[in-house]
Amino acid sequence: MTDPTTAAAGTAPDLGASAYVTAPEHQMSGPGKPRSLWSDAWRDLRRRPLFIIAGAVIVLLAIIAIFPSWFTSVDPNHKDLSHSRETPSGAAWFGYDLQGRDVYARVVYGARWTLLVGLSASVLTVLIGAFFGIIAGYFGRWIDGLISRIGEIFFGLPFVLGAIVILNLVRNAEIRGALPIVFAVVASIAVLSWPVAMRIMRSAAITAKQQDYVKAARALGASAPRIIFKHLLPNCLAPVLVYGTIALGAFIGAEATLSFLGIGLRDPAVSWGVMISDARNYVRVAPHMLLFPAGFLTATVLAFVMLGDAVREALDPKLR
Amino acid sequence: MADSYEPGAVPDGPLLEVEDLYVEFRTRDGVAKVLNGVSYHVDAGETLAVLGESGSGKSVTAQAIMGILDTPPAVVTGGEIRFHGENLLAVGEERRNEVRAEGVAIIFQDALSALNPVYTVGFQIEEQLRVRQGMSRRDARDRAVELLDLVRIPNAARRVRQYPHEFSGGMRQRAMIAMSLALDPEVLIADEPTTALDVTVQAQIMDLLKEIQVERRMGLILITHDLGVVAEVADRIAVMYAGRIVEHADAVSLYRTPGHPYTAALMDSLPRLDQKGSTLNTIKGLPPSLLNIPPGCPFHPRCPRAEDRCAVEVPPDHRLGLGRTSKCHFAEELVSRV
């Protein structure tokens, strides 16, 4: 992170002033082209250094994940035991691991697994949560009761515990191959996290349902799917997307934790979490094996958390 | 008299006096000049109505008097606020705090958000009595019940233990009034006290305020945008526009012959029963952005009477007889027309 101090200084919102400067706002919200929440937020975001830094880090990480060969020509799986646990040098910037593989190359190639898990888990969580949340919020009554209770059942499972139990099943079922393993980890994260997204969506949908334009649409006999997609969804998206961004960072950390416990990803899907886990028994003799992937992991999570923070502040009119 | 304050009259000057007050809001988007030389005063037993659209600076003036402006962004850049001749802007925070509630008290438009949701109404009244007058819990509770009785809240002894959200809108505003009276203030500022209420309740609250004011010989500053409310209770009226007082007059003369085109336009925009069927008159255009107040007379872009000079020359106060002023180049003409 280049300079978080100055970055942070520019982001705290200006409070109070907007309430008093009336006329230009009247004009903007008049009959002309109204400024939407999103374009407002975007204008606001572009001025935030925190957002720009986080965005740049994420774009860079995405490029590394998609085109790892642009960043290293070394085969991450090439073993040379004579280099085992060698410290960083000109030949291998991040040193070598236990089996004499280049840590830098492995970090570069590990980015895609880490990001893949984080992104898919976040998307899946938001999809499941948003779907059930909007249904519960719109229909209310026993449907809401049922969905909320089911949500509570999954919410009642502490995350790490639940993930251990689920992934232990997967381990026993002897799943092999990178993608099935990734899917198992993603699914277990989503299964344990969707109630949070569901609650956020549900309360947003309940609020939106009270709005006059939704009542009007209902009075005019619009069908439920039409109201949900046309009216509710666009107005409920903001909070759940903010959650999704912050959760993306958190899920990357969760994947690392699960891999660290030996139940997350494993060979051939070598994420940073797996590398950290592999290095855990050698932290005293070869800390570089742990510190480099851990550093990348931290920077990535940090970038997503900062992005989520910035977006939340931009979308929250109270803070603007 | 009026807002042209004579030096040397300090000892026996008005009870509360605002003179040439300037306030700016320093924001990310620029400096908003919210108050630009506001002067008014109020005496014991007298009601001054401050009239204006939202954003005209009427509430900011009230907050400046109480010393409760949000700083930043608000900064007082000039002027004086005198209570019994003492400039409140020059005294220390401790003295300022003594004047609050005991000297000048305020009630707000939205009593629900102005009352702390997690304490009972009684607690919030007693708090002042206990902290400021060192009353015991029991005495303060008794006094709080008396005060609630005074503002005609039925069942005061039970109500005192309830939370603000358990009160109806009108009852909440009554509780707010009771709270403001706890320390027997000499001046009460009512900042849009009835705007958030139903019409029938509005009348009750106004009657109550008027009655209490007469009984206690308080100075009352009534801030409102509702001309109907003003007509019934005000002795004098100050009309605000773009952070300045554009007209200042006794209620009777102002209603008979508005001395400023803005006042006239406001009165024209009232619906009238005797002209049923005709369209409502509205003031064209929008209030100016305080970040960018028009040069000359700030009202000129919306003024039906405007001439070229209005866009250039800032109109000074024109005296129109006893205690009456107007910031319009054509003030005399407007008044003499009738």
Place this chain on the structure above:
Amino acid sequence: MGRYVLRRLLQLIPVFVGTTFLIYFLVWAVPGDPFTGMCGERPCPPQFVAAMTDKYNLDDNVVVQYLKYMGTLLTGDFGQTYAEQPIGDMIANAAPVSVRLAVIAVIIEAVIGVTAGILTGLRGRGFLDNLVLVSTLFLIAIPTFVTGFVIQIVLGFQLEILTPTVSTEAKWSELIIPGFVLGSLSMAYVSRLTRASISENRRADFMRTALAKGQPKSRIVGVHLLRNSAIPVITFLGTDIGNLMGGAIVTEGIFGIHGIGKLIFDGINDKQGAIVTGVVVLLVLVFLLVNLIIDLMYAVLDPRIRYD
């Protein structure tokens, strides 16, 4: 109030049953032979399989199994491990350690997090605010096990200030550093939550009223601001107690603490289904009860919450 408590308690029952059944199902109804690998490299002897099948009712369908299991559990019998060690005793040994660890973590969260939040919330932007903002961002971004390792390496191995692992008896003093590691993430959340809550309430209309009433500054902050801002923070801290009980698996693993987390982790690795279900059922119960208490506290702290 009494009826509200009763209603909330009744609502807990389906959630408790659902969660515990889910766990039971995941642990026991595994497709495939539950005895694979249980007896080392060799397949388990048939008499052992028969005894276990009988003991855990593995021939019944899963619902019946679950009901029978819960039946014995409700009499206070957690069952035994395959080595015939009573699980109840194991939990009784491990639980105090985990409770101590969680208490330390929550105290650290509350004291440091709330203090940092109040200071930055009151002062607004400035050096301290930025410092806290940046450190909380980092605490949130760094996974607990990395924090744990770094602290263990630096304080334990290099500076040798403390022993890198905790002894079996796990004294309070030994648990301070692990407690700090365990609580560090939530500490960051607490401080951000406190700060946000305070700076939001600082602008509230009722604060302006309190000032206009001529209350002294200390009282405005202490009575009006802090009380209102405390509501979300206390809720978070409470929920966290529930989380920390089970979330200590990683921390306990790094520092070699013999607590509940380690018990579960070992149970999973040794395929001791009875340990896993027993402990998890207990943890879920604690989690749900803590959440209930928080709900009730919330209703006390915020009079706007209705009981009906």
